[in-house]
Structure formats: structure tokens, C-alpha cells
Amino acid sequence: MSPSEVLPWQPVENLVALDKEMQPAAIVSKAVNLRPKEIKQIISNFELENYEIASNYIWTKSMALLKINLSSMGMDFIGELLQRPDIDEDSDPSNSVSDYEAIDLAFELGAINKTQRMRLLNSSEVVNHFASSFDANDDDTDMMLEEALQCVKVCIQSVLGLEKVEAAQSFSAFRERLSGTTIASDDPEITNLLSSPYFFKKTTVSILLNILKSANGAALENGSRNTSIIIPQLWPDLNGPERWQVGQAYSELFNEGKSSAVKTLNSVLVSVSGFDFVPESLRSNSFTKAAHLVLAAHQGANNFYNEPKPMRDLAAMGSSIPGPAFGNVMTATLAVKIGNRYGQCWDAQQSANEVLNGLSQDRWGYYLSQQLPNDTVVLAKLTNSECVRRWMSIMQEFDVEMPTTTVKSLGALLASSISGDEKKISIITRNAKILLDGTRN
Structure with missing residues (x-):
């Protein structure tokens, strides 16, 4: 199984028929992961126009099931994927993984598609907005039927309307191989890894560093050899955060006195001239x-x-x-x-x-040219015109200068942002969508 073929889940067909359905009972009946009693209660709340109650309940159930599906891969692995060292095998997925992280990771793993991700994130904002409204006398704070139906539809299409999703073993098998055996430098899996989506490259780096930090005996020996072979080949393609991650791991292992792992990362950093990425503290x-x-x-x-x-x-x-x-x-x-x-x-x-x-102008320039293209949180906000207006105000308020970039879509977005011309909002939103799509390819 090559890394380019490694996907814990395969994309599933969307319940397209629900897109045009407007009857709550017909929509909710497709939720195969809800008990009949729960379905009846949700339909009843729709009939009583308790839209917020119905939406909040189905949202909570969806996120709980999504996190359970993710946790079936192992919570320590989820921690690696999210680069969250605070998550281990004993962590409770419902408390340790946020809704946003669960949605984003499900998309990265192919469990939901791009449209479902966008709709789930929109529904998250809507549900949280109404859950945070406490003015009982303000009718404007009531959720509308259309908003509730959209939330219920996407929850069923993406999570609750699907038969139980089992995590495939392919990525776990590749992960186990990194500590279970030494992979040759010309192995087809490494060749395929170099042409794989960036998500798998950064995940591989995280797995290798975790082996160096936690493994012993033969697993550590195999992990060390594979680190020495794989990371130098990945290095030219790694973004700043992943390079800093390698340097950070070196610093931690050095402070902990783990000489074998330190020797491995020292040789890696020497071979790629990467000591600029080792933090002083x-x-x-x-x-x-x-x-x-x-x-x-x-x-x-x-x-x-x-x-x-x-x-x-x-x-x-x-x-x-x-x-x-x-x-x-x-x-x-x-x-x-x-x-x-x-x-x-x-x-x-x-x-x-x-x-x-x-921030200095150099740090602004580094963020805008090197990190913004991969910042899915900020890019997602820049697809909304109201958020773009505030973004443009930030550029003006801090007198941000135009950085150098060879990426056409990024250049158009930044030039329009710094101009302060609201007539260019559509240019920003369009290019933000292009960059956001690019982070997934």
C-alpha cells in the first residue's frame, strides 16, 4: 500500500436527495444513526417550531458520532494528526477534540467532501450563535426554519445518515511500518510519498518524531533509521511549521538527554542545513x-x-x-x-x-507570504465579505506592506487587501477560495 493510496476513509456518496427536501420528517427519517425515539422527538420539536432545540440536539449527536469515528483510529494517532501532544490514548474525544478540529480532520481523511465541510462549519457558527443568545424578549434571536433545516440536512448527509464508518487500516499499517521495519531509501512507498498530498507528508513527519520521543528498543532503531532516510527527502517540500517542528523535537530530546534520538535528528539537521529551525528555548x-x-x-x-x-x-x-x-x-x-x-x-x-x-514588517511579510497560504482558519474567513472588510481594516490599521510572492492568487489577494478599496472585496474572496482549495491538494 503506497502513501499516495493511504486514506483512512474513502469518500462516501452524499445523500443528494435531501438538498431539495423541505419536510423535516422526511429529512430526519434518513438519520440511520438516531434511535426511533430520537427521530420522533426531533420531528416533534420542528412541529412545535422549537428549531433551536432540534438543531442543537442533532448537531451535538453528529459531532459526538464524528469524534467516535475518528477515535477508532486511536487517540494517540489523532493527537499526532492534529499535532496536539496533550492528546494521548486515554483522552476523551468529546472533550479533547473541538468540533472544528473534528470537521477539518474528517475532511483531510476523506470522510466528508469540501462542500460538506463548508456547510458543517457554517452550521457550527449558526448553532453556536443561537446557543449564545440569551435575550428572551428579542424575536430576532429566534432561529428560522430554513436555518434549522440546513443544519439538520448537512448533519445527516455528512454523519448521521451514513452507515457506521469503520476506519480503514491502510494508514495505520503505514504508520506501524515506520516503527516496525526499516524502509529503504529507494522504496516505492517513499517515492510515492514525495508526490502525495501535503497532509500525508506533514503527518509522516509527526509520526517519525513521535517515534523518536516515545519508542524504545527495535521500534526506536527502526524509527531512527527511517527518520534519517525520509525527512531529508521531504525537507525541500516542508513548510515552515513542519521544519520548526523538527527543530523543536531536537531541542526537547536534547533537554531530556535522549542521546540516540538526538544523534538521529542532529544528522538530519546537518544534512539539510536546518539548525535555523532549532529554537533557543x-x-x-x-x-x-x-x-x-x-x-x-x-x-x-x-x-x-x-x-x-x-x-x-x-x-x-x-x-x-x-x-x-x-x-x-x-x-x-x-x-x-x-x-x-x-x-x-x-x-x-x-x-x-x-x-x-x-510585529515588524518582516514578520508580517513572513506570515502573509509563507503562512497565510496554509492558514485554513483565516482563509475560510476571507471567503465572507463582512470578514474581508475587517481584514482590510487590519491591513490599513497596521500599515502592512506588500510582501514578495510568486503565487498569483496570493499576490492578488494581498494587493487588494492592502489597497483598502472595498470594490476589490470580490477579488479577495475569490482568491481566498482558490488558496483554501489549494491547501487540500
Whole structure:
């Protein structure tokens, strides 16, 4: 099984017939993963016009099932895929994996398609928005039938209307081979890996580094040899975050005195001239964790209430952001600044500004030219015109300069963003969609 063929799940057919269906009973009846009693209750809530209750219930069930399906691959592996060292085999998927992470990972693994991902993320915003509305006297805070039907449709089409999805063994088998045997440098699997989608390259790097950190005996020996063979071949294609990940692992292993693994990564870094990516300290872990808390608050329910504290905590850590954490900090901070289609968290803006005020033009240029093309959170926001207006304001507020780039779509997006001309919003949204699609290819 070659890496280019490695997909834990194969894409399944969408329940296309539901796209035009407008009768709640007919839609909900397709939810094969719900018990008859649950289906009856949901239909009853629709009949009583309790749209928020029905939508919230079916959304919660969908996310729970999606996370269970993901966890069948092993929670330690999920932690590797998400680059979340805090997730291990004993982690509870419902608490340790956010809805956004579950949706994004399901898409990466082929469990849902691009349209389903987009609709699920939109439904997440809608459900969280109404779940955060507490004004009982404001009729405008009531969910409309169309909004509820859209949420229910995509949940059934993507998760609840499918027979139980079993994780295939192909990727797990490849993962096991990395620690179970030594792969020759000219092995067809490595040749295929070099032409595989970027997701599999960065995942392979994560798996190899995890073997160096946690394995012993023969598994460590095999993992070390495979690291020495595979990472140098992948290095020219690796983006900044993955290169920093290798340097960070070297620093951690050195501090822990794991001489065998350190020797392996030292030889790798020497061969690729990669010591620029070794951090001087492990401060990046703290920055990364703080940024994750900001993003989790932003993407969760009642986000406008929950964002200020983690954003203040992140800003208080100082403006000297370590390279390995820089992308995570920018994603979280810009998510707060841009907000979502419902607006911004005003109480978090000052803290976000403190972070951005500490950036030099060189760091802005690095983010925009090197990291924005792979920042799916920010790019997704730039497909919405209201979010784009705030993005353009950020460019003006911090006097951001145009960086050098040879990517046509990125250049068009940045030039239009920095111009401040709202007539160019459509150019930004169009090119954001192109870049967003590019991150999946």
C-alpha cells in the first residue's frame, strides 16, 4: 500500500436527495444513526417550531458520532494528526477534540467532501450563535426554519445518515511500518510519498518524531533509521511549521538527554542545513498552548463572552513570539480581529492589537507570504465579505506592506487587501477560495 493510496476513509456518496427536501420528517427519517425515539422527538420539536432545540440536539449527536469515528483510529494517532501532544490514548474525544478540529480532520481523511465541510462549519457558527443568545424578549434571536433545516440536512448527509464508518487500516499499517521495519531509501512507498498530498507528508513527519520521543528498543532503531532516510527527502517540500517542528523535537530530546534520538535528528539537521529551525528555548510550547485556548474560545459557543480572557493571557506573554509558535499565534489573533459573520468580540480587540502592534514588517511579510497560504482558519474567513472588510481594516490599521510572492492568487489577494478599496472585496474572496482549495491538494 503506497502513501499516495493511504486514506483512512474513502469518500462516501452524499445523500443528494435531501438538498431539495423541505419536510423535516422526511429529512430526519434518513438519520440511520438516531434511535426511533430520537427521530420522533426531533420531528416533534420542528412541529412545535422549537428549531433551536432540534438543531442543537442533532448537531451535538453528529459531532459526538464524528469524534467516535475518528477515535477508532486511536487517540494517540489523532493527537499526532492534529499535532496536539496533550492528546494521548486515554483522552476523551468529546472533550479533547473541538468540533472544528473534528470537521477539518474528517475532511483531510476523506470522510466528508469540501462542500460538506463548508456547510458543517457554517452550521457550527449558526448553532453556536443561537446557543449564545440569551435575550428572551428579542424575536430576532429566534432561529428560522430554513436555518434549522440546513443544519439538520448537512448533519445527516455528512454523519448521521451514513452507515457506521469503520476506519480503514491502510494508514495505520503505514504508520506501524515506520516503527516496525526499516524502509529503504529507494522504496516505492517513499517515492510515492514525495508526490502525495501535503497532509500525508506533514503527518509522516509527526509520526517519525513521535517515534523518536516515545519508542524504545527495535521500534526506536527502526524509527531512527527511517527518520534519517525520509525527512531529508521531504525537507525541500516542508513548510515552515513542519521544519520548526523538527527543530523543536531536537531541542526537547536534547533537554531530556535522549542521546540516540538526538544523534538521529542532529544528522538530519546537518544534512539539510536546518539548525535555523532549532529554537533557543521551549517557550514556544507555552505560546502554542495559549493560542490554542484563544482559538478554542473563538470557535466555541458564546465566543464573544469567552474570547477576552485567553486573548489577554496570550498578549501578556510578550511580543517576542518564538518561531515555532508564530503561525498559531497569528491564526488565533487574526481570528479574534476578523471575527465571524456575526461580528467581533469588542472586549478582546485591545489584547489582539497588543499582539499585532509588536510585529515588524518582516514578520508580517513572513506570515502573509509563507503562512497565510496554509492558514485554513483565516482563509475560510476571507471567503465572507463582512470578514474581508475587517481584514482590510487590519491591513490599513497596521500599515502592512506588500510582501514578495510568486503565487498569483496570493499576490492578488494581498494587493487588494492592502489597497483598502472595498470594490476589490470580490477579488479577495475569490482568491481566498482558490488558496483554501489549494491547501487540500
